[in-house]
Each structure stands twice: as C-alpha cells, then as structure tokens.
Amino acid sequence: MVAYLLREWCVMVPLIFHHLAIGFVLSYPAVLTPAITGNSTRNGTEVQATKGEAAWIAAAYSMTGGVGFLILPPLMQLYGRRFINATMNLIIFLGWIIIAVSPNVSTLLVGRAIQGLSFGGLYICSILAGEYSHPKRRGFFVIFKITATSIGELICHGLGFNLPWRQMAWLASIPAALAALGTIVWPESPSWLAYKGRFDECLRSFEWLRGKDKEANREVKELITAQQNLRNMKRMKKSGLLTRNLKAMKSKEFLKPFTVVLMIIILTQVCGRHYLLAYVVQIMISFTGDKSNAYYYTIALDVMKILAILTSSYVVRIFKRRALLLHTGILASVLLGLVCIFNLLVQKGVISVTWVTPLLLILYNIVCYVGVIPVSKVLKGELFPIEYKGLGTSVLETKDRTLQDIEFEFIDMTLPKNELDTAVDSNLLAEKRLQL
16 A cells, blocks of 8 residues: 555656746746846846836746647647656746846747746646546645645745846756656556557556555446447547537537636636736735835745645535635635725825735635635546546636736736836736626
C-alpha cells in the first residue's frame, strides 16, 4: 500500500510544481508593473513602460490563453498525458527565460504571451489528478494543487518587494523546469491508454499505480469494458472529426456537463481572482495610502488564502458541493459589495478608518478559497466523460480566457486614464455586478 501511495505522489508532485509555477505567473504583474512604470530601485534597467503598456503585459497571458486551450486539450487526447504535462511546463519555462533577458516592453509582451499558451494546464492538471489518483485521495490532491498555486503567489508577492523583477523571473522558472523533469518517472495514464485501445498497456499502468487487489481489478475492468463499448459504437458510426464534434455538442451527455461547467467558469472568473493577483499591491496601496502597510496586507491576503484552501479540503467533505458553492458564492458577493461601499466612504471622507476595507477584501478572498474556487476545480475535473474531456476543455476554457481578456482590457481602459482609486472602484463594482 505504501509503495502505491508513493507512486501516486511521484505523479502528483510534478502537478503540484506546475501549480506552483502558475502561482508565480499569475502574481508576477504585481511585481513587474511597479518596477517598469515608475522610478523603482528594483528596476535596474532601461526598460520603462506606460501604465497602458503594463496593462497589456499583464493581459498578454490571458489573451493567448484561449489559443492554448484550443491547442493543448486535443494534443492531450492525441499524444497522451505525459507529453502534455512536459509541453505545458516547458512553455512556461521558455516564457520566463524570455522575460528574464528581455531588453524592452515588446519582449516582455512576447514572454507573457508565450506563457499564456500553457494556461490550459490548470484544467488539464485536474484531469490528470482524476485519472492517476485513487478516488478517496482525489479531492485531497486537488486541494493540495490549489494550495501550491497560492504558495507560489505568496512567494512572488513576498520576495517581489525586495528582488529585482529579472531575478524573480529566474527564480520563477525553477518550478516549471522541475515539473517538466518529473514527468520522466510517470507511466502513461490508464484512462488514456484505454481510450486509445491499448488495453494491455492500460492494465500494466493501472497495476503500477494501484496494485492488483479486488477493488483495483474491478475498477480497471470497468474502465476497459467502457472504452471497448465506446470503440464499438464509434465503429458503427464512422464519421469525420468535425462531424463527430458537432454531433457531440448536440448530445445530452455533452450539453449537461457543458452548461454546469460554463456557469462554474463564469463564477470563478468574476470572483476577481486574476484581477486581484495582478493588481493586489496597487489595490492595497489605494486602500491604505501607505506602501509599507500595503505590503503587510498583501502578505496577509496570501497567507490567509493558503489557510482557506487547506481548510476547504475538510469543508468539502462535510458539506454537499452544490450547497457549499451556493452559500459561499452568495456570501462572497455580499462581502465584495461591502468592500466597494467602505472604499467609497473612505474616499468621500465620510469615515477615516482605512484598515476596514483591506480586511474585508481579505475576508472575501478567504470565502472564495474555502468554497467557491476549490469546489469549482473539483467539479470541472469530474463532470465531463472521458470522450468529451478534450472537446469540452477547448470550448469552455476558451470562453474562460475571453472573460479574463475582457476583465484586463477593462482595467486597461480605466487605469491609465484615471487615478488608481477610481480604477479600483470601477473594477470592483464591475466584479460585484457580474457576481450577482
């Protein structure tokens, strides 16, 4: 039993490193933007950018994310899980190298855009965790991966106040490199091997991961039988790839999970998780008017987020997922509304207490990461049948990147033209409306 658990961890550790790498990628604009838009001592180079250009650099990651979601899932279905894990991590690694040596704004844009091609990796990692791990430990591994993302964000925000942005880029490249190298020890996914009709290899891979006990034998037989039946049905209905995809999109088996996951994606996107990561430092400075206090509030937000995710691993087991998603979603919306109200009252001079607004934002973040985001991650990895995972991932996550694009472009329209406080107000109010 211990040996098989260690083998599961051999697969999960590279996935955890990938999420750690994503944490650096998501939070890096909070380090880069202040350094290249002002007379920062952390810049140390000739690279200077306007606020508009900095917003484009932050948004470049999500702009190419849609392309990545169209490319990576079909490659995952064609070439397997090991190939896709190595590919998406090498893409992130290449982007960091380009950013670290970039001499101008254009090269920074290219580096961030290249990293965006890997953004489908978050959803793919949920699929991999579902296929490689035991059902009893699946939720634990998913929560652990999300925690790794938050740890990456904490490291980036914490060290970003002291390290130059180039050094931070070199440091951030390490988790992606380790995640790609870790793929060497993997077997191929039993689910993918069964999907491809390689049933003998599927059996060997499953036994390597889970052993030969009665439960494992029953599970692998069910997996192989289901895929054999599916392949027989496909032989009876021969058609081109485009035709099959169009038929799949009209089927009840595709439309039901598609609708549910689409609503989940919209909910997680309008939580403002990417907006907060990219601009958390500027937001806290706007709330407090003090850079040193903003630093402590930023670190507190990251630390409390990690604790919230760890807590969610137990909360998800106690409560039903739908009820948890509904109640935490409503509470998060109320808290975000209070953030907007208190920030407006401080700006208008009605109240002079500046610590209430950042604490409400931290509490809002805790609620999101206790219920909304972890539950959404688990559901996204489980709802689609294996034959629709590639197609469903491509379609839905392209919509996810479109929403994130719109979000960052809205920031781009408001931030360069007005004061930061006005931009923060308008964006938080927009998030509030979308959540409702």
